[in-house]
Amino acid sequence: MGNCWGLFRRRNMRRHIVLILIGLDNAGKTKTVNNLAGEKDDKVLPTVGFKAVNLIHKDTPVTIYDLGGGPQFREIWCQYYSEVHGVIFVIDSSDFSRLDECKTVLEEVLSHDKISGKPVLVLANKQDKSGALDDIDVVEKLNIEPLVNKYRCPTLVESYSATPIDSKSKKIKIDPGLRKGYQWLLNYIVRRYGDINLRVQTDIHAELERRKRLLNRASNRASQTFTALSDDIATQTGFENPNFGIENPKIEEKELGSGLIHVKPLRKPASVDSTITIESVESDNTSAKPRLSPLFGASNSSTSETVRIELEPRSEFRKLSPIIRNKDACNIDFKNRPQSSPTYQRNNMLSGKSSQERVIEDGNRTWNHAPTHVDTQLGGLREIVITERDPGSRAASSDIAPSCPATLPARPASASRLVRRQLEISGHRRRLSLRYMQRNKTSPERASMMIYEQKIKRHMNKGDFEKTVIH
Numbered sequence: 079m080g081n082c083w084g085l086f087r088r089r090n091m092r093r094h095i096v097l098i099l100i101g102l103d104n105a106g107k108t109k110t111v112n113n114l115a116g117e118k119d120d121k122v123l124p125t126v127g128f129k130a131v132n133l134i135h136k137d138t139p140v141t142i143y144d145l146g147g148g149p150q151f152r153e154i155w156c157q158y159y160s161e162v163h164g165v166i167f168v169i170d171s172s173d174f175s176r177l178d179e180c181k182t183v184l185e186e187v188l189s190h191d192k193i194s195g196k197p198v199l200v201l202a203n204k205q206d207k208s209g210a211l212d213d214i215d216v217v218e219k220l221n222i223e224p225l226v227n228k229y230r231c232p233t234l235v236e237s238y239s240a241t242p243i244d245s246k247s248k249k250i251k252i253d254p255g256l257r258k259g260y261q262w263l264l265n266y267i268v269r270r271y272g273d274i275n276l277r278v279q280t281d282i283h284a285e286l287e288r289r290k291r292l293l294n295r296a297s298n299r300a301s302q303t304f305t306a307l308s309d310d311i312a313t314q315t316g317f318e319n320p321n322f323g324i325e326n327p328k329i330e331e332k333e334l335g336s337g338l339i340h341v342k343p344l345r346k347p348a349s350v351d352s353t354i355t356i357e358s359v360e361s362d363n364t365s366a367k368p369r370l371s372p373l374f375g376a377s378n379s380s381t382s383e384t385v386r387i388e389l390e391p392r393s394e395f396r397k398l399s400p401i402i403r404n405k406d407a408c409n410i411d412f413k414n415r416p417q418s419s420p421t422y423q424r425n426n427m428l429s430g431k432s433s434q435e436r437v438i439e440d441g442n443r444t445w446n447h448a449p450t451h452v453d454t455q456l457g458g459l460r461e462i463v464i465t466e467r468d469p470g471s472r473a474a475s476s477d478i479a480p481s482c483p484a485t486l487p488a489r490p491a492s493a494s495r496l497v498r499r500q501l502e503i504s505g506h507r508r509r510l511s512l513r514y515m516q517r518n519k520t521s522p523e524r525a526s527m528m529i530y531e532q533k534i535k536r537h538m539n540k541g542d543f544e545k546t547v548i549h
């Protein structure tokens with residue numbers, strides 16, 4: 079029974095020997111492997127990259143990787159080290175000028191942690207050339223003995239010639255030295271196949287894991303870049319155009335503050351969250367970078383007004399606005415900043431003294447007590463009120479206020495156009511544009527409002543605003 083089990087195991091144990099064939103360029107590696115494969119080659123060309131040759135040794139498949147020996151190809155040798163059971167290192171024993179280079183390269187190979195301890199066959203090729211070093215000379219010149227001892231590599235050095243002596247003979251002759259060395263290497267591996275193969279499989283697994291980690295890291299980087307890129311694209315192709323020029327800046331002062339702006343997302347957000355960005359630029363300098371929002375920063379404008387922005391529909395408002403809605407309120411504005419805000423403190427200093435009440439009519443509804451903020455320190459800050467749309471007046475509020483010029487279409491295509499139009503109407507010296515951005519729900523910035531300053535971006539969170547009811 080024990081014998082049957084052993085036979086069964088032996089039959090089912092699939093051996094596959096993998097060898098690597100390396101050495102300096104022009105050493106005769108390809109010629110050697112062709113010789114082993116029984117291929118007659120009159121002329122061989124330098125190997126670019128690698129070539130895999132499949133042979134059979136006593137029913138065991140053998141794969142030999144013939145790698146290019148040029149300096150540019152030596153870097154890829156190590157990519158094969160983990161999966162090989164043994165090494166064939168070929169030397170041109172007639173080329174004395176490259177013996178030092180050869181010695182350095184051999185040490186680099188043997189010292190590699192995926193090679194150390196594996197069997198190595200050193201072949202001293204081109205014995206047919208006069209003055210070629212034989213195997214003993216090669217051992218001496220390349221200092222092979224201490225080298226292989228140091229890296230615990232079982233090694234055999236054989237001299238041979240890859241060019242058959244009888245070149246006219248049709249039958250391929252394998253040099254006895256080559257045959258002997260090759261047989262020794264394969265027999266050594268077969269005898270210790272279990273141990274060597276265990277090491278090979280472990281090394282392959284480790285290498286695969288390493289490559290997987292690298293790939294994951296690379297794909298993470300790629301997705302981050304993609305997210306950043308798509309955000310950028312969303313910003314650039316959303317609804318705003320920071321360099322939009324005001325076509326008709328000469329508008330009567332009396333029209334200031336008139337009109338109602340409807341802000342609506344281009345696409346209804348489904349699985350993504352949304353952020354609105356408000357920014358302003360000087361209208362008389364279209365190439366200027368966006369400056370601090372007139373909501374929160376200094377303004378050179380001497381005018382003061384209220385720009386109303388209506389968001390619709392009501393259910394979308396939370397998604398769109400960074401402001402928390404009051405439980406019982408239906409109107410929300412930006413005017414109350416947190417108490418820590420310098421603007422808020424300045425407002426308090428001026429509390430009510432400079433603020434006026436203004437009534438703005440949109441034709442259907444009257445906006446009472448919409449406070450216009452005048453901040454002397456800020457040089458006439460324009461106040462922007464974002465108001466939730468009254469659901470009862472959906473149809474009416476979808477129209478532009480009658481006080482707007484008649485040339486305007488009933489529903490402009492985008493929020494930025496609406497805002498620009500509002501500013502054109504008001505003749506404001508500064509331009510405001512709205513950005514509609516979609517962000518992944520998991521993004522921590524999903525409910526933030528970006529205020530653009532000259533060079534830096536400031537993120538305003540929900541907590542930066544207070545809810546207010548406008549009666």
Ligand SMILES: Nc1nc2c(ncn2[C@@H]2O[C@H](COP(=O)(O)OP(=O)(O)OP(=O)(O)O)[C@@H](O)[C@H]2O)c(=O)[nH]1
Pocket residue numbers: 101102103104105106107108109110121122123124125126145146147148203204205206207238239240241
């Ligand atoms: N005289 C002689 N020439 C040989 C022998 N073996 C190879 N050559 C010649 O040496 C040259 C290089 O042989 P290759 O087999 O291409 O050498 P290689 O090591 O594969 O070179 P790379 O692919 O560039 O790394 C060829 O011109 C061969 O004909 C040999 O035993 N004797």
Ligand SMILES: [Mg+2]
Pocket residue numbers: 107108109123124125144145146147
């Ligand atoms: Mg070659």
